[in-house]
Amino acid sequence: MHEYPITQRIIEIVGEYAVKNNADEVKVINLVVGDYSGYVASSIELYFELIAQGSACEKAKLNIERIVPKLRCSNCGVLFTRKPYSFECPDCKGEGRPTEIGQEFFIRSIEI
Numbered sequence: 001m002h003e004y005p006i007t008q009r010i011i012e013i014v015g016e017y018a019v020k021n022n023a024d025e026v027k028v029i030n031l032v033v034g035d036y037s038g039y040v041a042s043s044i045e046l047y048f049e050l051i052a053q054g055s056a057c058e059k060a061k062l063n064i065e066r067i068v069p070k071l072r073c074s075n076c077g078v079l080f081t082r083k084p085y086s087f088e089c090p091d092c093k094g095e096g097r098p099t100e101i102g103q104e105f106f107i108r109s110i111e112i
Contacts, residue, residue, distance in 0.1 A: 003043035023112035069102025
């Protein structure tokens, strides 16, 4: 449910951008959502269609780039995607540590 207010805010930000640039409508919104950001991309898509009605974003295409979380090996430093139930590095068998990759959440670009 917390995707509803963040989707509202995205539409507000994009709408403000459109007004600032004298555009009546927004064509494309490119959003980046990490899998560990706390937001579910599919829920944002669902709410976007509902909330955008009657706004400059109503006809906009929403593209969401999902970022898969990565671990960094504490031995060799390689970045890797964690396998279920394991933190083991696929290269050296060392232990993977969490990184900030996968926590991203931002508007990459807006086309008007």
